[in-house]
Amino acid sequence: MGNDRAVRARGVTRYFGDVVALGGVDLDIAAGQVHGLVGPNGAGKTTLFGLLLGLAVPDGGSLEILGRTTGGAPSVPAGVAGFVDGPGLYPALTARQNLAALADLQQRASRRANGAEVERVLAEVGLTDVADDRVRGFSLGMRQRLGLAAALLARPRLLVLDEPANGLDPAGRRHLHDILRRLAAEGCAVLVSSHRMDDLAAVCTEITLLARGRTVFTGPIEKLAAETPDLDYRVVTALDVQHTVRGVARLDALVGRLVAAGESVREIAPSVPPLEAAFLALTEPEADR
Amino acid sequence: MSAATGTLLGPAEVPAADAGGSTPAAYRFELVKLLSQWRLRIVLLACWIAPGLFVAAVGRQSALPSDTLFGRWMHATGWAGALVVLGFCCSWALPLLTSLVAGDAFAAEDRLGTWRHLVMAVRSPRRIFVAKVLASTSVILVMVLGLAASGTVGGLLSAGSRPLVGLDGHILTPGAAAVRLLLAWAVVLAPTLAFAGVGLLGSVALGRSPMGLLVPAVLAFALQLLRLLPLPVPLRLALPSEAFLAWHGLFTDPAQLGPLWIGVAVALAWAVVATGAAYLLFVRRDFTNLANDGSARRAVVGGVLPLVALLGLTAVTLAAAMPGAADGHGSGITAPKVEEALATSFGHLYRLQARELHRPDVTEAQLATSATCDRGAASVPGDGDGEGDRVTDNGAGDDWRCVVSWHIPGAQAVGSATYQLDVTAEGRYVADGDGPKEVNGTFWVRTATGDAPNPLWQIDGTLDLLPPASQH
Numbered sequence: 001m002g003n004d005r006a007v008r009a010r011g012v013t014r015y016f017g018d019v020v021a022l023g024g025v026d027l028d029i030a031a032g033q034v035h036g037l038v039g040p041n042g043a044g045k046t047t048l049f050g051l052l053l054g055l056a057v058p059d060g061g062s063l064e065i066l067g068r069t070t071g072g073a074p075s076v077p078a079g080v081a082g083f084v085d086g087p088g089l090y091p092a093l094t095a096r097q098n099l100a101a102l103a104d105l106q107q108r109a110s111r112r113a114n115g116a117e118v119e120r121v122l123a124e125v126g127l128t129d130v131a132d133d134r135v136r137g138f139s140l141g142m143r144q145r146l147g148l149a150a151a152l153l154a155r156p157r158l159l160v161l162d163e164p165a166n167g168l169d170p171a172g173r174r175h176l177h178d179i180l181r182r183l184a185a186e187g188c189a190v191l192v193s194s195h196r197m198d199d200l201a202a203v204c205t206e207i208t209l210l211a212r213g214r215t216v217f218t219g220p221i222e223k224l225a226a227e228t229p230d231l232d233y234r235v236v237t238a239l240d241v242q243h244t245v246r247g248v249a250r251l252d253a254l255v256g257r258l259v260a261a262g263e264s265v266r267e268i269a270p271s272v273p274p275l276e277a278a279f280l281a282l283t284e285p286e287a288d289r
Numbered sequence: 290m291s292a293a294t295g296t297l298l299g300p301a302e303v304p305a306a307d308a309g310g311s312t313p314a315a316y317r318f319e320l321v322k323l324l325s326q327w328r329l330r331i332v333l334l335a336c337w338i339a340p341g342l343f344v345a346a347v348g349r350q351s352a353l354p355s356d357t358l359f360g361r362w363m364h365a366t367g368w369a370g371a372l373v374v375l376g377f378c379c380s381w382a383l384p385l386l387t388s389l390v391a392g393d394a395f396a397a398e399d400r401l402g403t404w405r406h407l408v409m410a411v412r413s414p415r416r417i418f419v420a421k422v423l424a425s426t427s428v429i430l431v432m433v434l435g436l437a438a439s440g441t442v443g444g445l446l447s448a449g450s451r452p453l454v455g456l457d458g459h460i461l462t463p464g465a466a467a468v469r470l471l472l473a474w475a476v477v478l479a480p481t482l483a484f485a486g487v488g489l490l491g492s493v494a495l496g497r498s499p500m501g502l503l504v505p506a507v508l509a510f511a512l513q514l515l516r517l518l519p520l521p522v523p524l525r526l527a528l529p530s531e532a533f534l535a536w537h538g539l540f541t542d543p544a545q546l547g548p549l550w551i552g553v554a555v556a557l558a559w560a561v562v563a564t565g566a567a568y569l570l571f572v573r574r575d576f577t578n579l580a581n582d583g584s585a586r587r588a589v590v591g592g593v594l595p596l597v598a599l600l601g602l603t604a605v606t607l608a609a610a611m612p613g614a615a616d617g618h619g620s621g622i623t624a625p626k627v628e629e630a631l632a633t634s635f636g637h638l639y640r641l642q643a644r645e646l647h648r649p650d651v652t653e654a655q656l657a658t659s660a661t662c663d664r665g666a667a668s669v670p671g672d673g674d675g676e677g678d679r680v681t682d683n684g685a686g687d688d689w690r691c692v693v694s695w696h697i698p699g700a701q702a703v704g705s706a707t708y709q710l711d712v713t714a715e716g717r718y719v720a721d722g723d724g725p726k727e728v729n730g731t732f733w734v735r736t737a738t739g740d741a742p743n744p745l746w747q748i749d750g751t752l753d754l755l756p757p758a759s760q761h
Contacts, residue, residue, distance in 0.1 A: 055405055055576050074576070076412045088406020092325040101318040105410050107311055150406075 004031045006158045006189030007052065011061035014047050021047040023213035024061065029189045029206075031157070034180050036200035036221070037193040039210035040283050045162070045193050048210070049084035052160050052191065066157055082160030082191075087147020091136035095127055095146050098135060102153055121149040124179065140167030148176070159183060159190045165199050177203040197275035211283040225274045232271040238264035244271060312419055315411045319424030322397075323390070329428070332389060337435035340378075341443025344370035348447030358456075358537065358717070358749055361742070363444075366451040368466040370444030371437075372540075375473055378436050379533035383481045384509030386432050391488030392502040394425045395571070399497035404576045414572050422489060422564060429485055430478075437474045454744065456751045457541040457630065458637030473536035476549060479556035483529040484509065486563030487596070493567045493574075494588040516715050519684055521619035522754050523607035525715070526551050527600050529559040534715055537751040545753040555603055559596065566595045611756055621754030622712055624662050624682035627689060630750050631708065631720055632660040635693045638744040645734060645741050655698045662691040662710070687711035691720065704728070706745070716752040 007029040014022040022044045029035045039045050050056045051063060054076035063070045065077045089098055096118060103114035122128045125145040130138070135146065144167050151159055159180075165173050180190050180203050194200050200207055201221055209217040209224070217224055230247035235254055237243075241263075245254050251268070258265055270277070323329055347354065347363055348370060354360035358376050362369035398404050411417050453466040461469065484505040491504030512530040525531065532552030538545025570591045636658040643651060665680035665688055680688070689710035697704050706728045708720040722729025722745055729745040 050405070053405070053409055055408060074408075076409050081409070084405060085402070088401070088403035090322055090325070090401065090403065092327075093321065097321065097325070101321055102410050104314045104317060105311075107314065 005029070005064075006031050006033075006066055007191070008064040009048075009061065010063075012048075012051065012058045012063050013060035014044075014051065014056065015059050020213050022051075022058070024215075025210065025213070026215050026218065027208055028218070029158075029191055031189050032184050032187050033206060034184045034190040034192065034204050036204035036207040037191055037210065038195070038197065038200060038207060038279060042212075043210040043283070044213040045210055046084055047213075049082075049160055049162050049191075049193070052158070053080060053082055053084060055084075077158075079154075079157035080160065081151040081154035081156035081158075082162070083147050083151060083164075084160070084162040086162070086166070087143060087150060089135045089138075089143055089146060089150075092134060094132050094134050095122065095138075095149075096131040098146065099149060099153060102150055106154060117153055121152045124152060125149040126175065141169060141172055144168060145172065148179070152179075157188055159188055161190070161192045163193055163195070165194055165196065173199065173202075197273065197279055201275055209279065209282050216282045217278075221275070224278050231274060231277055234267070234269055234271050235265060236267040238266050240266075312416050312423075315416050315420035316423050318411075319394075319420045320427065323424055323428050329390070332386070333428070333432060333435065336386070336432040337439050340374040340436050340440035341446075344374060344440055344443035345447045347373075348444075355747065356719075359453075361747065361749070362454055364448060365742070366453050366463075366466070367441075367444035367446070367448040368450070368453040368461075368463065368470060370448060371441040371470055372453075372473070374436065374440030374444075375470070375477065375536070378433075379477055379480075379536075380513070381509070382436065383433070383477065383533070384484050384505050387429060387481060387484040387488045388502055388505040390428050390432075391425045391485040392492050392505055394421045394489055395492040395567075396495070396497055396499075396501045408576050414574075414576070415568075418568055418571050425489070426482070426485060429481060433474070433478065433481060437470075441470065453540075454638070454641070455540040455542060456537055456634075456749060458634035458641070458744075458748065458750075459542045460637070460641065461540070469539045473539055476532055476536045476539070476553060479553040479560070480530055480532040483556040483559035483563065486560040486567070487529075490563045490567040490570070490592050490596075493571045494592040517713075519620050519714050521604075521608070522621040522756075523611060524604045525621075525754065526607050527555055527603035529556050532556045534717075537717070538753065541751065545751070547755045548753065551607065558599060558603065562595050562599050563592075566592055620684045620714065621756070622684050622714075622716065622752060624664070626752050627662045627710065627712065627718070628660040628691065630718070630752055631662065631691050631710070631748070632658040632693060634720070634748050634750050635660070635706070635745065636695070638748060639695065641744045642734065645736050645744070647737055649698075651698050656695040658693060658695040660691045660693045662689055664689050685712050685714040689718075690723075708748070712752070716754045718750050718752065720748040720750065722746045722748075 005028060007027055009025055009027040012022055012025045012027075013020070025044065025048060027048070037045055037048070047056075051058055051070070052065060054065075054070070054074055056074050057070055057072065066079050068077055070077070093101070099118040099121065100114060103117050106114075119128070122131050125148050127142065127145055127149065130142065135143065138146065144164055148161070148164055151161065165176055168176060180192065184190055192200070192204065204221055206219060207217070207221045207224055208215060232244055232246050233248075233251045235243040235245070235251070235258070237258060243254055245251050255265060255268070272280070344363070344367075353363050354373065357373050359369040359372040363373060398407060407417060408414060411420070450463040450467075452463060453461045455461050487508055488505040491501040493501075495501035495504070509530065512528055515528060516525070516530070516534075526548060531548065532555070535545075535549040535552035538547075538549050570587060633653075636653040636656050639656060639658070640651060640653070643649070662682065664682045664684075664686060680686075687710075689712055691708045691710055692705055693708065694703050694705045706725060707723040708729070709723050710718050710720045712718040722743075724730045729743065731743055732746050733740040734743040
């Protein structure tokens with residue numbers, strides 16, 4: 001394995017009784033990369049996150065995290081941080097108390113060093129002003145930010161975040177993206193999941209699609225867009241007449257006909273964004289399409 | 290959000306895998322979480338205040354809780370009030386407190402959905418378990434300390450530090466009462482830890498279910514009911530709650546140490562087995578399953594069976610180690626024990642009454658007190674108990690009748706007094722004076738300085754349920 005590879009999974013399987021949660025997943029995440037993980041509900045994302053965070057071990061296949069092969073008993077690998085199914089926070093504690101306890105657990109040199117780290121991550125996620133408020137009063141977005149701060153406290157080399165943009169307003173999402181890009185620029189590998197393809201497109205360089213416990217696509221996000229089947233396009237004329245056609249060839253033909261008929265075209269747009277269309281095409285069972 | 294300001298550390302600076310979550314740090318984290326709960330803070334405060342207020346309030350009333358052990362002496366000495374608090378704590382407060390703290394130690398993480406977070410932060414389920422056990426035990430100990438301190442201070446402030454009448458009528462100096470009170474609280478720590486262990490086990494086994502929180506309380510209720518039944522002595526002593534009663538034996542002379550040591554050992558065994566079972570269940574759980582709600586099979590096999598096996602093993606061992614434990618039809622309550630206990634108490638309390646009445650002092654040896662006890666009222670031919678008996682003279686019941694006799698110094702006459710006894714299955718008895726009036730027939734005795742409670746009117750005592758050969 002190369003030194004720049006943070007995660008290497010080959011044929012990873014995980015079962016819950018008779019239920020196949022992961023049926024042979026391949027995944028590569030390089031250091032300095034923001035990698036997106038996406039899939040429909042029940043695709044196995046949470047299970048994969050659990051494996052990467054060391055909360056469980058695969059039943060089969062091989063999984064290397066930061067150069068160490070996992071196996072035997074579950075153990076959280078050094079340098080890995082993040083959260084799955086939302087950040088785990090204690091509502092009766094303040095934001096600062098939540099982070100201070102975590103900092104204490106990370107055994108830094110001194111209490112002062114812990115305090116400095118806590119202040120650093122609070123500032124980084126923009127929660128300094130509410131640091132002494134109890135978490136029970138936090139909005140979902142604030143909780144997400146605090147969860148991110150908790151992950152940053154560990155100064156991770158692999159950051160694993162399950163839907164970190166949930167509940168964030170547009171400005172918050174943009175700032176989250178800035179943080180993730182900066183971490184990647186500093187060499188951290190980031191794995192992030194989201195149900196919003198535009199979120200992933202904004203920050204990820206590569207993406208992996210899971211469906212029914214298997215990898216159905218992995219690679220650069222542009223490649224995913226290229227794999228998009230013929231899109232449905234919506235064409236609206238100046239007279240407010242709306243047409244829908246599938247594929248670029250039919251779109252060209254429709255526009256040609258409209259122009260020939262002397263009608264002005266006011267809007268041409270895909271009915272479904274290309275990445276979303278690719279997602280649906282790759283993850284929906286044949287019968288549902 | 291503010292601008293990003295952080296930087297990443299190089300690999301060499303990143304905390305190692307095992308650096309996360311030392312046990313002391315995890316312990317501190319657990320304490321912070323526990324003490325951040327306002328409900329728990331209120332309970333802690335109540336433990337440090339309520340007993341003192343209760344004792345002080347009762348001390349100002351004319352009617353005393355005389356059906357409670359030491360309750361009738363609350364006006365006489367502050368140590369009695371402290372012991373009333375201890376008795377109440379043993380019945381309900383301590384099991385409920387362990388429910389509240391230990392019973393919620395693990396379930397709280399299930400409810401909050403924070404297991405994954407905690408496992409990642411501490412990086413070792415074993416350390417999490419140790420930290421949670423130590424933290425909940427610490428909080429329980431602070432609560433117990435509060436109950437003991439508050440009850441004692443409240444009692445001493447309201448009635449003063451005066452001599453205490455023991456459970457065999459002998460008088461304990463304030464210093465001796467203080468030492469025994471301290472020892473008694475130390476003894477009840479053992480069953481408290483047993484209930485805490487059961488609470489931890491319930492909390493682990495039953496996941497987020499509120500039933501986990503109730504396990505110690507339900508166990509305490511079940512054991513209270515069991516204690517009312519005429520159980521064989523080995524089985525009774527094998528119950529983890531016996532040490533909640535065994536401290537009574539510290540207030541007799543000589544102290545009844547047999548049941549006390551057995552009770553402490555049994556309770557500690559329960560604490561170890563329950564905590565060990567909780568540990569095994571905990572380290573085998575799947576922390577990726579957020580919906581963990583326990584499993585009936587796991588709870589029974591991993592939680593209930595080890596404790597039932599411990600109960601059975603202890604009872605069998607005690608039965609084998611105590612030949613004669615079947616005396617009194619297995620209850621440990623026999624006429625000779627009742628007679629000896631009542632005669633001893635009467636002798637001590639007669640001296641107390643004599644002092645109150647400013648009569649010449651006498652010694653127990655001069656009094657040579659004896660008692661004859663009989664249970665029941667009508668005859669069953671051929672039962673060997675003599676005429677007037679309907680039931681055999683053993684076991685718990687409120688139909689014991691005793692006649693106490695003593696020698697009056699300087700006179701040939703032999704005094705006698707009658708008592709009706711209510712003997713409970715756990716060995717406690719209350720002897721109610723039934724005449725003559727000038728000895729034990731009235732609540733008050735007239736002294737030179739006014740009326741004073743008659744120490745011979747009602748007598749509280751405790752029987753050693755062990756067979757005579759095993760008592761020491």
